[in-house]
Amino acid sequence: MNKFPILEIFGPTIQGEGMVVGRKTMFVRTAGCDYSCAWCDSAFTWDGSAKDEIVKMTAQDIMEQLYQKGGDRFDHVTISGGNPALLKGLNELIDALHERNIEVALETQGSRWQNWFTAIDDLTISPKPPSSKMKTNWKVLDEIIETLISQQRKHHTSIKVVVFDEEDLAYAEMVHQRYPDISFYVQVGNDDVNEERPSNLASHLLDKYEWLIDQVVASKSLNHVRVLPQVHALVWGNKRGV
Numbered sequence: 001m002n003k004f005p006i007l008e009i010f011g012p013t014i015q016g017e018g019m020v021v022g023r024k025t026m027f028v029r030t031a032g033c034d035y036s037c038a039w040c041d042s043a044f045t046w047d048g049s050a051k052d053e054i055v056k057m058t059a060q061d062i063m064e065q066l067y068q069k070g071g072d073r074f075d076h077v078t079i080s081g082g083n084p085a086l087l088k089g090l091n092e093l094i095d096a097l098h099e100r101n102i103e104v105a106l107e108t109q110g111s112r113w114q115n116w117f118t119a120i121d122d123l124t125i126s127p128k129p130p131s132s133k134m135k136t137n138w139k140v141l142d143e144i145i146e147t148l149i150s151q152q153r154k155h156h157t158s159i160k161v162v163v164f165d166e167e168d169l170a171y172a173e174m175v176h177q178r179y180p181d182i183s184f185y186v187q188v189g190n191d192d193v194n195e196e197r198p199s200n201l202a203s204h205l206l207d208k209y210e211w212l213i214d215q216v217v218a219s220k221s222l223n224h225v226r227v228l229p230q231v232h233a234l235v236w237g238n239k240r241g242v
């Protein structure tokens, strides 16, 4: 059995982002990322600051922790990171969850393919806009989207682009035009990942949400899209483990 580097297992909470926003879910957060986004709200997964908290766990260990924390109060698990797509054997966890009739969501940036992507119920691919300072590998992303479509996974897949500014918005438009058949989300960028008071953050993020809505409303190429804030950031601010 594979051992996976795990940083957090928490919940039940709600999925605060994207295609299943509001869905009651548990979270499993893996350590390690092949990116280093300028504004990453989970930089502790890759910047070394939480390296002492990483635990190597088998799928069975993770299942036990999920049930210990969530009891019988969940039927959905979201795997995030870091980039969980770095982990080759993650199908062991996905299979164990499905055996218990638990649905599985996954968050990844679209920089790596894994064959187990086709087993994910709610797959969010989140390519990174210019403000992140990361460079999209279009060849890899094209292959990921083409493979998912050809394997009939279209309705289990979404693309979510975080938008901080006009340049990011142009990137979002371009991504949506490139993959018009995949359901598309734009998400408010949180530019204040160190604010400790949730109410201060929420009012700031709601102003940014209004700006993003205005931009999408005015755009001719962003019609079949959904615009969302990070609901968990509005409710709990930058707190970890919610």
Ligand SMILES: C[S@@+](CC[C@H](N)C(=O)[O-])C[C@H]1O[C@@H](n2cnc3c(N)ncnc32)[C@H](O)[C@@H]1O
Pocket: 033, 039, 040, 041, 042, 080, 081, 082, 083, 084, 107, 108, 109, 125, 126, 160, 162, 187, 188, 189, 190, 191, 193, 230
């Ligand atoms: C922390 S990432 C982990 C999964 C994967 N590495 C990825 O980026 O998709 C989870 C989601 O949070 C988003 N995110 C990270 N930092 C953010 C920020 N400051 N504001 C808004 N969304 C952010 C990412 O774009 C991604 O969609």
Ligand SMILES: Nc1nc2[nH]cc(C(=O)O)c2c(=O)[nH]1
Pocket: 013, 014, 015, 016, 017, 027, 042, 080, 081, 107, 232, 242
């Ligand atoms: N409630 C809640 N929703 C989330 N959606 C995506 C998250 C993530 O960090 O990947 C996240 C998170 O950390 N918490």
Ligand code: SF4
Pocket: 033, 034, 035, 036, 037, 040, 041, 042, 043, 045, 081, 082, 083, 109
């Ligand atoms: S890809 Fe995701 S986890 Fe990695 S640095 Fe970017 S936002 Fe953070």
Ligand SMILES: [Mg+2]
Pocket: 041, 042
């Ligand atoms: Mg998060």
